[in-house]
Amino acid sequence: MAAGTIVFIPCWESGHFMSMITAGKRMLEAAAGALSLTVLVMRAPTAAKASEVEGHVRREAASASGLDIRFLNLPAVEPPAGGFVAPEEFNFRYTQLHAPHVEEAIAGLEPTPVAALVVDLFCTPLLDVAADLAAVPRYVYFASTAAFLALMLRLPLPESRDDLAAKLRGTEGTAHVPGLPPVPLRYMPACLSRDKIGNYEWFADYGRRFMDAHGIIINSSVELEGGVLDAISDGRCVPGRPAPAVHAIGPVIWFAAREQQPHVCVQWLDAQPAGSVVFLCFGSKGFVDTAQVAEVAAGLEQSGHRFLWVLRGTPAAGSSHPTDADLDVMLPGGFLARTQGRGLVWPAWAPQKEVLAHSAVGGFVTHCGWNSALESLWFGVPMVPWPLYGEQHLNAFELVREMGVAVRLKDMEASEVGYFVEAAELELAVRGLMGGTEEGRKAREKAAEMKAACRKAVEEGGSSHAAMRKLMGEITTGGVAPPP
Ligand SMILES: COc1cc(-c2[o+]c3cc(O)cc([O-])c3cc2O[C@@H]2O[C@H](CO)[C@H](O)[C@H](O)[C@H]2O)cc(OC)c1O
Ligand SMILES: O=c1ccn([C@@H]2O[C@H](COP(=O)(O)OP(=O)(O)O)[C@@H](O)[C@H]2O)c(=O)[nH]1
Numbered sequence: 001m002a003a004g005t006i007v008f009i010p011c012w013e014s015g016h017f018m019s020m021i022t023a024g025k026r027m028l029e030a031a032a033g034a035l036s037l038t039v040l041v042m043r044a045p046t047a048a049k050a051s052e053v054e055g056h057v058r059r060e061a062a063s064a065s066g067l068d069i070r071f072l073n074l075p076a077v078e079p080p081a082g083g084f085v086a087p088e089e090f091n092f093r094y095t096q097l098h099a100p101h102v103e104e105a106i107a108g109l110e111p112t113p114v115a116a117l118v119v120d121l122f123c124t125p126l127l128d129v130a131a132d133l134a135a136v137p138r139y140v141y142f143a144s145t146a147a148f149l150a151l152m153l154r155l156p157l158p159e160s161r162d163d164l165a166a167k168l169r170g171t172e173g174t175a176h177v178p179g180l181p182p183v184p185l186r187y188m189p190a191c192l193s194r195d196k197i198g199n200y201e202w203f204a205d206y207g208r209r210f211m212d213a214h215g216i217i218i219n220s221s222v223e224l225e226g227g228v229l230d231a232i233s234d235g236r237c238v239p240g241r242p243a244p245a246v247h248a249i250g251p252v253i254w255f256a257a258r259e260q261q262p263h264v265c266v267q268w269l270d271a272q273p274a275g276s277v278v279f280l281c282f283g284s285k286g287f288v289d290t291a292q293v294a295e296v297a298a299g300l301e302q303s304g305h306r307f308l309w310v311l312r313g314t315p316a317a318g319s320s321h322p323t324d325a326d327l328d329v330m331l332p333g334g335f336l337a338r339t340q341g342r343g344l345v346w347p348a349w350a351p352q353k354e355v356l357a358h359s360a361v362g363g364f365v366t367h368c369g370w371n372s373a374l375e376s377l378w379f380g381v382p383m384v385p386w387p388l389y390g391e392q393h394l395n396a397f398e399l400v401r402e403m404g405v406a407v408r409l410k411d412m413e414a415s416e417v418g419y420f421v422e423a424a425e426l427e428l429a430v431r432g433l434m435g436g437t438e439e440g441r442k443a444r445e446k447a448a449e450m451k452a453a454c455r456k457a458v459e460e461g462g463s464s465h466a467a468m469r470k471l472m473g474e475i476t477t478g479g480v481a482p483p484p
Contacts, residue, residue, distance in 0.1 A: 004115035005036045006475065007106060009235065010141075011091075011119070011120035012044035012053050014284055018254040019059060019143040019219055020120060026252065028067045030472040033419045035115055036068035042098050043076040045090075048319055063257070074101040088122070088191070088202035096125035096295065103129050115474045118217065123211035126317060135237050137480040139247075144370045146218055146225040146232065146248065147398055148391040150178045152207035153237035155200070165200060168193065177394070179231030180402065186413060187397035190389050210244065214480050216453050217471065219235040219250040219370065224377070224454035242484040249464045249473045251374040251454050255353060263351045265308060266358065268344045272306055275362035278430050279355055279381075281310040282367040286388055287322040289314070290330060292420060297335045299426030305434050307343045308361075324348045356381050362444075363433040364428075368392040373399060380451030382443035384429045386421065402442040404446040407432045407439050 006027060007425050010020040024037045041057060044050040055072045077097040084090045105116060105131070118139045119126050127138050140428075142149050152175075154160045167173045167185060174182035191199055210216060222229055225248075232243050262270070269277060280296070288296065293311065300307045311330065312322030325347035327336065336345065352372065355361060356379040364376045365384045373395055383406040385396035398407040410425040432440035457464040474480040 003034055004113040005038045005109060006066055006116045006118060007109070007114055008037060008039045008141075009042070009102065009119045009126050010039065010043060011095075011122045012049050014052055014056065015369060016120050016122070016143045017053060017056055019371060020058070020141045021253055022254040023141060023217065023249065023252045024069070024118075024221070025065060025067055026249065026468060027472060028069070030468050031476060033068075034476050035472075036070070039069065039071045039110060040102060041073050042095070043074070045079045045094055048317070048321060054168070056283065057258075074105060077101070081303050085198035086191075087203050088199055088206070089371055091122045092205070099126060099129050099357050102126055102151045106133070109171060121210075122140055124206055124212075127209060127212055135338075135478065137475060137478075138212070138483075140210055140213045140216045140244075142216050142218040143180045143190045144219070144391055145395055145398060146220045146228040146246070146305070146449075147177055147180055147394055149216065149246070150180075150228050150232050151175075151189070151192075151394070152235050153205040153210055153232065153243060154178060154207070155210040156236065161200070161204065166194075167385070175332045177228070178236040179225075179228030180398070182412060183394065183397055189391040189394050190387070191391065196304060208293055210323040211238065211241070212483050213244045214483055215245040215247055215471070215474075217247045217249060217254045219374070220248050221250050221454065221457040222248055222442075223457050224250070225398070227402070244484060247467045249458075249471065251378055251458065251464075253353070253371070253375055253378055258354070259351075263344055263354065265344065265350050266354050268353065269308065269358045269462060272360040274359045276434075277308055277360045277363050278363045278365060279308045279310075280365040281350060281352055281355075281372070281479075282312070282386070282388060283369040283372055285320055285322065287312040287314055287366045293330050293389075294332050295421060295423045296426060297332050298423035299421075299430065301335065301339060302423060302427045303430040303434075305342075305430055306360075307430075308350075308355065309343065309345045310352075311345050311347055313347070353379075363430070363437075363440075365430070365433075368395040368399065371397055374454075377403075377405065377447065377450045378454050380448045380482075382433060382440065382447040384433050385412070397464075402438060403450060405442050405443050405450055407437070 008024050010017045028037055044053050082095040106158040114136050116137045121140055133460055164175055174184055175188055214451050229248055232246050235242055237243055303322050311325045313325040315321050327345055351357045353375050356375050365386055366372045366382045368385045368387045385399055385406050386397045400408050407429055409429045435441055456462045
């Protein structure tokens with residue numbers, strides 16, 4: 001029977017929620033029965049997201065993991081009234097409104113001692129509630145890259161604010177992300193770009209609060225982002241003040257139970273030659289408009305390669321989630337007939353991990369969501385980055401420039417956020433990715449190396465395995481250093 005419980009407060013976005021629950025399971029496994037996990041579930045601010053989260057909770061609660069996990073729904077709060085400068089401001093205020101409920105839920109756990117509190121990167125307003133629980137170590141779970149973390153830690157510094165804010169008012173120049181070579185402004189996260197400068201203070205505030213944590217648990221590894229992790233631990237993000245310890249335990253990848261009947265996409269892949277198919281998928285939010293669809297279709301057709309394209313329709317009013325695409329309306333006339341046998345366009349949610357794991361898949365055109373990038377590396381699939389939102393442009397920079405596992409779209413470096421990709425650009429990138437250029441062949445080799453490194457990292461003796469052991473050691477023995 002567990003002697004204490006780790007309290008988790010995840011964010012409602014699926015990528016964050018499931019990444020954190022999967023990390024929690026790994027933590028329990030490493031604690032070998034000494035601890036349980038209590039997940040405090042906030043009601044998501046929209047009905048669609050609330051139902052998504054309910055689905056995750058139902059599936060997890062029903063799964064026979066043998067681990068001691070329980071989900072407690074926090075009372076719903078009224079979303080704060082509008083007029084926000086940024087979505088981050090909404091998140092911040094909405095999350096903060098849950099503080100009394102979190103305190104009450106934690107008090108209700110007695111007599112079970114709380115061994116640690118872990119909050120999502122967007123839930124740091126709730127880090128303080130455990131300040132009353134004087135001895136309880138508090139952690140942030142960071143479901144994104146160490147590079148994005150380094151940037152966020154640095155944002156509150158006056159010199160960083162002045163420098164970056166001035167640069168972001170223009171379009172030329174580079175930004176300083178500790179541990180990375182100079183980052184061209186067009187690779188800065190879309191959430192911090194020129195037209196979103198109002199977000200700056202909110203991101204800076206999140207970054208400031210990370211310093212109040214005992215540690216940051218991150219879905220990355222030394223093998224993937226060693227340079228940036230060193231920069232954080234050497235104090236190059238917040239000079240003069242040690243950063244919280246960073247526990248790089250990744251890749252953390254959420255694998256759903258397999259359906260009994262293989263998915264249509266998988267059945268189609270079964271009939272394709274090894275390494276012959278380029279896969280296109282743009283995450284949980286990604287969709288493209290009709291003009292862009294026509295260019296993608298033409299690019300794929302002209303590339304001559306086999307493809308599996310997850311094409312989603314525009315979200316319904318008031319939603320940010322794509323709908324299932326009506327292919328007859330969205331695709332150019334005759335495209336399906338002309339590409340029959342060598343291409344499949346799938347209009348709904350696809351089993352991305354199963355697709356990436358399939359031997360027929362030779363490349364991935366991706367929006368560079370960090371979960372997608374990690375999944376691609378896990379299966380050794382080289383990428384073409386097509387970042388859309390959030391921090392994805394910075395992720396693309398690392399994949400291309402730092403890791404060398406991706407072939408860039410021709411004009412990406414010369415484009416504004418939300419750029420339009422022409423057929424010829426996509427054709428060229430796909431040809432390169434599938435082995436037609438030296439850059440593409442190198443990216444494939446690098447992706448294979450990364451696959452081996454990712455798997456080694458989480459095995460016994462690997463860096464992420466050791467980081468997890470150290471983290472759980474400090475939680476179970478209470479031997480954690482106070483926040484810097
Ligand atoms: C990590 O930094 C940011 C993330 C987001 C962001 O916002 C978002 C909003 C939605 O309505 C639905 C989403 O799915 C979603 C996802 C999202 O980030 C993604 O999170 C993943 C982690 O689980 C992963 O890190 C991906 O790379 C992210 O793109 C938004 C944002 O600024 C607006 C961020 O800075
Ligand atoms: O059709 C789809 C689209 C996405 N995903 C999964 O959804 C997650 C997307 O997370 P990511 O961080 O890449 O991007 P986000 O959706 O948060 O932008 C990944 O685990 C993908 O495998 C999937 O399985 N099928």
